[in-house]
Amino acid sequence: MRRNDAKYILQKYLNGQCTPSEAKLVESWLDQEASLGQEGELTEERLHSGDRVRQQLIQAIHTKRSAVRKIWTRLSVAACLLAFAVVGALLLRNEKEKGEHLLVNKAVEEAVTPGSQSAILTLADGSTIRLNERGEGILDQQDGVKISHDAHGQLTYEADNNSSAQTIHMNRIAIPFGGFYKVILQDGTKVSLNSGSTLIYPTRFTGDTRSVELQGEAYFEVVSNKERPFIVKARDTDIQVTGTRFNVEAYLEETATVTTLLEGEVYVSKEQTKIHLQPGEQSTSIYGVSQITKKTVDAEASVAWTTGYFIFEDQEIESILREVARWYDVDVYIQKGRSVGKKIGGTFARTKSIEELLHYFKKLHVLEFKKEGRRVTVMTL
Secondary structure, eight states, X not given: OOHHHHHHHHHHHHTTOOOHHHHHHHHHHHHHHHHHTTOSOOOXXXXXXXXHHHHHHHHHHHHSGGGSXXXXXXXXXXXXXXXXXXXXXXXXXXXXXXXXXOOOXXXXXXXXXXXXXXXXXXXXXXXXXXXXXXXXXXXXXXXXXXXXXXXXXXXXXXXXXXXXXXXXXXXXXXXXXXXXXXXXXXXXXXXXXXXXXXXXXXXXXXXXXXXXXXXXXXXXXXXXXXXXXXXXXXXXXXXXXXXXXXXXXXXXXXXXXXXXXXXXXXXXXXXXXXXXXXXXXXXXXXXXXXXXXXXXXXXXXXXXXXGTEEEEEEEEHHHHHHHHHHHHTOEEEEEOOTTTTOEEEEEEETTSOHHHHHHHHHHTTSEEEEEETTEEEEEEO
């Protein structure tokens, strides 16, 4: 387990956002602490390697103590950090034998058959609706906004223009691994959501802007309104448009937010940096770095997933395998060889089996693989 992965899981645990499997892992670290006590010492080198983790954890514990489970209040910060460093070292040594687990964040704990039109909608009152289990018709009505499931299996929001309601209700739609879904927002903007993604948005747009929050990947077809710009918040990056077509990839486990413009214009910003994209350009905003870069790309390739294809263009093997994990709901372990970091390309139908895809990569002489149930072990050559 890499330190970045461990930090990511710990932060989710502190925020109360862990999946059951992730929570179980964190709690196993705490159980280890109880048995370790004061035995053993950490070397100066091992302590130094965990400096950043310790600083974040200490800060989180001080600022979010009320959200953390009671067990944390019984353990000193030093003891928790000792457990984390020692158990992390043991896990790291074990991973060298089994292969490194490529972590991918699940928007929904369950998964569906790859290619399924599936999603879970969470309403403002916290109630949930499994959209793939509902037929055509009205699902709910909130302050003059009718929420419906249409004949095409899309989620739609339709506002009553005569309603004077100004209350903002937030909804959340989450896509399981293997699924995809389309939402038509109250202003008519269409959002296609990829596997493992989450979108948070208001049932009706009020004020001077139209803002949504994305985790994962989505293709936006924004209805033009120069007086009320549309803003996508993705991690530490904002994407602002007035009316356009663009794709945003912002999975938690990836290193950057990638925005690709197909039509119109887009402004991508964070902190004091702001850049302008033209059609056919793609920006990369690395998490934790203020700089944003851009380049010219085949923009249509970035939305191939909306038509049922993987298109890998000069993409690192690890990034490709994370896409595979999200779509096919498998646990991928990678044993790194000389080709680690190598970039490859190709086009593949997402309707085909994972075995067919892995055999395709095998023919490129970049990896070998072994599949046992949901576990896939990949050996890069």
